[in-house]
Amino acid sequence: METTHDVPIWRRPPPEDTELSHQLEHERRQHLLLDPRYPLDIDGGVLKPMYRHTWRFWLVTALLAGLVLLFGAIWTTQMILGLGITGLNRPVMWALYIVNFVYFIGIGHAGTFISAALRVLKIEWRRPISRAAETLTVFALIAAAMFPVVHVGRAWKAYWLLPIPTQREIWPSYHSPLIWDFTAIFTYLTCSILFAYIGLLPDLAMARDHTIGWRHRLYEVLALGWRGTEREWANQETALNVFSYAIIPVMFSVHTIVSWDFAMAVQPGWHSTVFGPYFVIGALFSGAGAVIMALVLIRKAMHLEYFLRDEHFDGMGKFLLLLSLTWAYFYFNDYLVPWYGQEPVEKVLHQLLATGSAAPLWFLMIFCNVVLPWTTLWSRRVRTSIPAIFTISVLIQVGMYLERYIIIPVTLGRNEFPYSWGVYLPNWPESLITVGAFALIGLLYVLFSRIFPMIPVWEVYEGQVLQGLRRIGRALVPTKAEPGD
């Protein structure tokens, strides 16, 4: 398509040929990056919803805040009365708190993966969704990092994890997987925050330029004086590249180390070499589902239909299907060796899952994680139907939560000594604390979305400038300019 080079992209006239003009219309409806608008309208589309405080917003916020307060109250009670108020007892001393820890760390994987890996691979549809995903990563990691502290009971001793000189003259022992956990999560959390912040800088400047009052002052400070000079952009690009390449191996290391919390123990059902990659895939799987849920919710609540389109849910849906297939493969591998080995205690575990008291959990998990995605997600109609993909994502969360539940309390109930077998049932404190943790993530997310732009506007602009349509024969075909390195 001919373009005049000094006309801005949002003002370029449609082709005169009616057929081509129809094709153009079609492409614009399909692809955000081919549908440029006047930038002020785009800025407005991101900024205006941040001012929307309907009664629904207050209701949701109040509800979530109430649950978070409940979390605090129960945690305090547990600190005073001791962990005895939970359902923890021999032999199951790791249960819901650790399940939550693993689950939330898992959620924290997708955001980085989407914004770092898809950035490195230059996958264009990631542009509008990266912020929502990164934010989810940060908040999920915060929630996850709390759980080991909740779990150990004496939370005020948490500083024992820090490598700081103390009067005890004892340093954290690096022999222990729990210290590996701490180091890895500290790295991952702080770097995810910085990564998200660097990408946020130009948008903070955009918000600064279009707001007044306290918001203006806040953005002015947070934008650090960003003007978008060539030097600033060049350095930002290098920094984002360094982060993208560095944070992907860190992400893999985090969930591998979480899996080693289990695999390093001689507990039947845990002592497995495939645990590392298997956990990483599980994390990405549940995380991708959670990102889809977050996208659906902010799209609805903040009217971001212009930015979040079918193509994004389609892409995420394919990603989800791929992860489901991979997860099933690793899960099978995790069973294969014990199954072949026929150790008595492993047989007991398998029977417990196949026909025993844990069978309902196990079959529900297989349904949610395997049967459901495999039978539905191959269809573009399902992937682009918002209610369908949302429901599937919710069920995948159920499935992945059950998976962790089966690995932790259910497995711990069986060991080599039948005299010390047991069954764990969640008691009210840990159940409510779990609900509170979900509420905490929701609350942080809701508040964040009213203060910070949830769509990386500059990335969308950039994509719109770089993407265009090229005429080949009778058809207009989307193309992308990929300048320089």
Place this chain on the structure above:
Amino acid sequence: MAEVQILGLFHEATPTADTIGILRQLGVPDEKITVMSGIPYRPEMLGRPRPRRRVALISLIGAGLGLLTGLFLTFGIFLLYPLEQGGQPITPIPPTLIILFETIMLGTMWAAFFGLLGENRFPVFKSQLYDPRITEGHIGVLAEVEAALADQVESILKDNGAHHLRRETSSPRRTDVRLTAFWATVAGAVVLLGAVTLLIAYDVLKIRFPTNMAEQDSTAYLQGPRRSAPAEAIPIQGPVLIDGQPASEPVPASAESVQRGKELFSITCAVCHGPAGDGNSPLSGFFTPRPVDLTSTPIQDLTDSEIYLVITQGRGGMPNMAENLGPAERWDVINYVRTLAK
């Protein structure tokens, strides 16, 4: 002569690039021109020299610092404050690699972030010549020229399609109070946080947390759901010492048994009683009374069975070790403790 800053806004990249070309011909050097945009344009697109990029180098230095930090945490500290852990090496390699990986990555990324701040001179609090329309997709060209050239530059910008112009006389460099205040606040916060952490860590600030953990509602040790004892049973709590009889079948003090005992001792007892068994370990200061000197005469005068009971049931500040050592292993340890006699 005073310098003047002129900012013009353009709609598109092509006229911007053309204008920059003309300004260069006029003799305005590249470093006196700044282009500002809402999206990253490549320097080639605007006919500009490539800006210096040092962030990657800085992050490499960060990786090195991360490596050193990791080495200090894993090797340095443990060589300075050795803590015996059951015959394991003090600085084992595989876990060290894990920690090194994380600290290297941490160093890389933190350095990239601080490199970004430093290279961009962030944060900037003083007012800079700028136009909010730049984040609406306009491209700003800022030229710093001598006052004499100002009018000419302005008309060049206008003729080439700049639709908004701003002019400002460059002010001489002043130290920015707000920036100093910012860095002072940051430094103050870091020092305060560090100080409070250390005060708590060194028990200078003692926080008494209310806790009834000891009396919590829970199931006692090894008490599971089990059938109640028959009515005629005699209640006992664990093994007892019956006069003249060993607490359980003793293991003869052969060389192998002593060898096994030595190893088990280093795993289960040395943390408190010290590698030499003389009661000196990094932990011993935290017990009242302190872990006893096992080489001393009063302890060596105890019968084997008495030591067996101490291991099985614990005594005072010493926890019971029944979970860590089977009956035969307890005898191995006792045989080893006997070899410690002075």
